Amino acid sequence: MxxxxxxxxxxxxxxxxxxxxxxxxxxxxxxxxxxxxxxxxxxxxxxxxxxxxxxxxxxxxxxxxxxxxxxxxxxxxxxxxxxxxxxxxxxxxxxxxxxPPSALVQALGCHAELGPLLDRQRGLHVPASPTPFEALSWAIMGQQISVAVAVSLRRKLIEAAGLPLHSSTQQQVPEAAHLRASPDAEQVLQLGEGALRDLGFSQAKARTLLCVARAVQEGLLPLDDWAQQSARGLWNESTVEVMAQQLLAVKGIGPWTVNYCLLRGYGWPDGSLHGDVAVRRAIGLLTGTDKPDARAASDWLAQFKPWRALVAAHLWASLADKSY
Missing domain, CATH: 3.30.310 (TATA-Binding Protein)
Structure with missing residues (x-):
């Protein structure tokens, strides 16, 4: 231990x-x-x-x-x-x-529409999953369904394939004795499509999750290696573009899933989440217009490069701000 x-x-x-x-x-x-x-x-x-x-x-x-x-x-x-x-x-x-998102405030704090929102939500940081595979799995589960249904799927997956803590850990920290680690690629592959379907996964979600797990196991999606490169400061826009293309090559993964994974798995601040329904609704409220479609939302977010994902996080948070 x-x-x-x-x-x-x-x-x-x-x-x-x-x-x-x-x-x-x-x-x-x-x-x-x-x-x-x-x-x-x-x-x-x-x-x-x-x-x-x-x-x-x-x-x-x-x-x-x-x-x-x-x-x-x-x-x-x-x-x-x-x-x-x-x-x-x-x-x-x-x-x-x-x-650190402080650079976002420095760069865009005077923006006519976004600036006041950044000021109201000063100190907002975007939490991430501990592992990129957990973040990507969550993104796949969350495709085109409500958060409540996605949470239920996540719970069932953890209960079916998550690994329990070692007995020595349970003895040292009894408050956490019941916890199970979210499954990694190996545990997901051991479940197989039939078991995932029994848990409530649609056929498309089950196959996408299995494809991702298989690609990770075969080294085609080196998610953890990418995290280490990020930690060493080796990421740039070109690096992220290559990663995105490798992820998009997996059937069932689209731009929203890629950019959500980059944000929640790596903390990357510039994925465009223009396809997110909540982001689009928040843009409409912020700008005093109708909810834009995905193309219009993409155009509006483009002005905030290289901080589009952090801007999206502020837009999410704005929907819970009842004073807004």
Whole structure:
């Protein structure tokens, strides 16, 4: 058993609303347990092929993170440092700090329509899933259905194929004993199409998820490698375009799924979510016009490159702002 620890200071202000809402999607809490009053999150995840438990504890200015992992204790100094760096990068993505959105406010704070919204929602950061495969799976499940139905599918998938925490982890952290890590590509492939259909997946969703899992296993979609490249600062628009084309080559994956995965799996700030119904509705409210179609929404978001995905996140949040 290993315990990896790190900490992360928070920009000020840091708005916790989006982070808490993201990890409270499922009230049954099968993969994560959120304790808002004590400011703690217990999150099960797959780490280097094994179920692990991340424990986050925070205050207004800092997050303490601890990872309980049932792997052998790493004696090699370089390998230990590599694991530490990977965990730090994962924490940054989860907190929405991979590309700090403060630059968005600096660049667009004076925009006539968007500027006032950015000011009202100052400190908004976009939380991400701990692994890119979990983010992509969630995006596939969420295609063209309500959030409530997608959450139900996610829960059933975790219950059917998610990995339980190691017994030693359950003993160390009994509050998280019931959690299961969201399945990775290997566990999804073991289910097969019939089992996914029995869980309530449509034939199209089941086949798309299996195609993605197979491509990951075969190295055609190196999702984790892309995350490491991102953490080393090796991403640019050309890199992301190549990634997007590889994802789009999978039948059943379209631009919305790609850009949502880039945002929720990697924290990439510039995917255009113009096909998102909620984004389009928020654009109409913000501009005082009818809800635009996808093409018009794409044209409107284009002025905000390279921050289109972060702008979309502000638009999502605006729909919950009852004063707006």
């Amino acid at each position: 290993q315990i990896i620890e790190c900490q992360q200071s928070l920009p000020q202000p840091y708005r916790w609303h989006e982070f808490l809402a993201f990890h409270a999607r499922d009230v049954q809490q099968r993969s994560e347990r959120l304790q808002p009053q004590s400011r703690r999150l217990f999150k099960a995840l797959i780490w280097h092929g094994q179920p692990a438990l991340m424990v986050l504890q925070w205050n207004e200015r800092q997050v303490q993170a601890r990872l309980h992992w049932p792997g052998d204790v790493v004696q090699d100094t370089d390998m230990h440092s590599q694991h530490q760096q990977q965990f730090q990068a994962l924490l940054l993505r989860m907190l929405g700090l991979a590309w």
